[in-house]
Amino acid sequence: MGFRCANCGGNILFDVDSQSMKCQHCGTMISPDEFEVKNSSTGENVPGEYFSGPGQAGESMTASAGSAEGTSAANYAGSVLTLFTCSSCGAELQGTEDSQVGFCPYCGGQSLLKAPGGSRAMPERLIPFQVSKDRCRELFQNHTKKVRYLPKILRDASHLQNFTGIYMPYYEYDVEMGASSIVGTKVVESTPRYDKINTYRIDASVNGQYCGVPYDASQYYDDEIAARILPFDMKKERPFRAAYLSGFYADASSVPAETYYRDAEETASDDIVAEVARKVKMQDGITVEKNSSHVEAHTRSHHSTMFPLWFLTWRKNNRVVYAVVNGESGKVVSDLPVDMRSFSLGCAAFAVILFLILELLFQPTPLITSMVSLVAGILMAASINSSTKRIFEKETHANDKGWTAGKDPKIAKEGSATRKRYPTVAEWLRKHLTSFLFVLAISISVLINGSAVNLPIVSVFIALGAVLYLFITVRKILGWQKSMPQRRPLAAILLVAAAVIINAAIVFISPVNDAWYYMGDAACILILIIAAAIMLQVYNISTTRPLPRLFDRKEVQ
Template sequence: MANCPQCGGTVKFDIESQQLKCMSCDGLFAPEMEELLADPENSSGSADANNGGEYEATVFICPQCGGELVSTEHDLSGNCSFCGSPVVFNTKMVRQKRPDYIIPFGITKNECKEAFIKEIKKKPFAPKELKDPEFIESFRGIYVPYWFYDVKQNGKFSFDVNYTEHHSTYSYVCKDRVSGQHNSEYKHIMHDASSVLHDDISEKTEPFETVPNPDLHRRSPELKKFSTGYFAGFYAEPADVPASTYIEYAKHIADDKTAAYITKHQSFTKYHKYPERKTLETSAEKNSLAMMPVWFLSYRKHNRVAYAAVNGQTGRVVSDCPIDFGIFTLKFLAAAAIFFILLMFATIMPVSVTLMSVIFAWFVTRYCHDDIKMLRGRADDEKTGKLRVKLSSSKLTLGIFIGVFIVFLWFKACCYVEPDAVMFVEPHLFGLIAVVFIILHIVNTVFLYIDLAAIKKDRAVCYFISPMLDLAAAFFGTAVLFAAPVEDYKYYLAGCIVIAVEMLSFIAIIRNYNRIATRPLPQFAVHKGGDDSAR
């Protein structure tokens, strides 16, 4: 623990001033003054700089999950950052590998909470705890270890390509072989070096800026030489993953960047093939250990846990966000009540109820597909060298559904202005509209099962059953429209049956979404680590 040389009070790293600050006399000191962290009762532990590549620290161990946090502080209270349990931590003194670099915290805790609240407001069904100011006070400043790799590529490259030439009456494909000389160097390709934090969380909090960006003002704009002074008042995860683990990952990233540059070069824009990796002569020349700042929060619900993280340099927010079923139900019932109140002022055609149920069936399948793409994206993230892509089409789905609803209201308005217009609408016309959505539904279902087949684990039963139930319900509603029964109650009955099936399907999807949006309670003592997948 750092002590003030003026009054002996506790000294902590102050984010706003980027200096060590005494909590008693407000004195400011440079973080590089490591003698402030010396143990006055043990002169042998004085300056860490004199101890080679190590520094002395306290390890706090959660007795529930085995998660570890390292700090120069001597106490830690509250919930475990990894399993969310209220615990009394076990402690021990250890010597830790001294990192080479550090990016100090530049985002204060209040700024972290403001950024998180701003983000969580965009998620109307988030659990109320994640919006509770008292709960989010539990954000804890943690330094996450990262391996930095410097990668070089130097030499000749060559690869087979093809290109198309078009003429007035024909076109043909030409094959060729191109070659060139390249000399590339990439610094600070990073990957987290801790097995404690899930890789998808650490990856999504990136990027960290290792060099100053002149267009942005940052309190901590760049890498600094490591000093234990920056740890005062904060915690760190242990670097327990060897540097050799991610060398191939760093090479893949460098290969992708070089290949993208080559193919975008004006000399190669007409070609349609990337160079082969083996021709790029890639080598990882150097690796170093650096500590990156992250504000971290855990939310526990029964035997599942969700994480939120805020980049301590840039303020980037990433969060697991399950759906609170109670909030969802209340808002759904309120929306349904408003919907039916609005429709009371217009003529409600029985066939329109059936048609809307068919459209709703497609809507539910689209959301099921979004969940599956989320799972596939998580699986792809685990592959070494795979660049991460956002795989969500929820906004497209919602946009189409809102568009259909607006057209529906417009039609109702026309019927309200001219009630006789209802008499000229045949059920078969609604049936044709339903067929369009049936086709969309079938196409969507095919792609859904293709994505589902690519997932090797975490495939819930509802992903197989729900899409087929949705499609069967949509076919049933469409069949009723084409049957054109004379009795109105049959349209209402068909619509209610389809909607009932969809609600059951939707509830199953939400329950499973909450399962994949959260994680099993970690058990680091049995070496599952940060890649422990949701079950």
């Protein structure tokens, strides 16, 4: 069952450009409010009997209002919306029969089947699509125009036809603000010898409510994308009408609302502190220390809503790549993997240019070549570490609070998974170990050698730093590896470790015969080149996501 035209019985879909219901056959247009008021009050969906009088849309016309009209609206939504399930990943989506042309936004599968069962709970409000599919494709093309080494398929016009419109459930939290504790500093006197700095307590009265902090309500909709695709303009929010869903899909809430209470409070507090900082800087020239400032915040209420998104999903090697376009503002958020072939050509071009420059300006010495390899090893280890961490987080949904809360309601009640935490001294030292050793090396070298930098001493410290950093990184990746099916990160980091150990050994032994140096350097660089190729594959895995398995889906009422 779908929406039918009163004049000709043709399909009626929501037309983004006119923001009206439009008959695909005869072109008749009618406001979604008018269309639905008539049909929901009669409880029927009969061709030729839509309400054509002045709009009677009221605030009580919501699915959860509990009034007679609300109940009938909910019933109406249930009668016109169909539940679909993806046979590939188990995702459940609601839509009209006309929505079947689309693809599953979660896994990119094309087998959305009608499922038995009624419709899911609908929200109180929604923002209708403001960006049409054509405009969405255009925006995505503009967004990716300057992205280098993008896989060709993401520029392929026929592939971009697969953008699917979906309403994603969000919660909007209203946060009541309380007492503030804001501290700032200002240089009040500056002489060549000293700066006199005053620390101020800023008495900011911020009583009131911070309304509409949005967090996604679908367990299977990635929190990272959900946050990056924001903001939406709440002024365009409307009371929920099933008619808006005509031609699109809709996901239902599956995360308890309490999940994001504390996050909403932090967001509100941070925003207020930022605003106070801006005002105080402008008025008194005082710089607010944001880390030491806080405004009390308590989430008072929330309501459910739906935001429009265009989803494009590309499946590759059991991974999915998401491209999402904000259906209200047109903002684009996309996973951007790298095309290996065009990247290799780019590397070749860079290498030729660098070779010519080096030939003109640089006479390599064994020690400098070793240092280049060691520094390259450290940089590569840092990149592999960073990419592997992202893979681990995606595989385990470590940063996806909605996912975790959907699985374990206790976490939802605690609502503290993403609280800010300052690093411990040990963590800080680990993070800055390499820089610390490098600065130490330069300092000691200068102390020993007077004003000049002593390269052999610096190289020994760099080698020491590289070996330690690699040791820490290999340990971390081995720990993450237990929760990941991918083996490439481990292969890449072990290769880098091998190269660094060879090079460090040469630096420590410091053989007189250059042949040892150069052979070691050559072996090290060749290993690093192989590792770099795997490092790119690891980066590509980190930009994609595991294929979702949503068969154990639960719905939150």
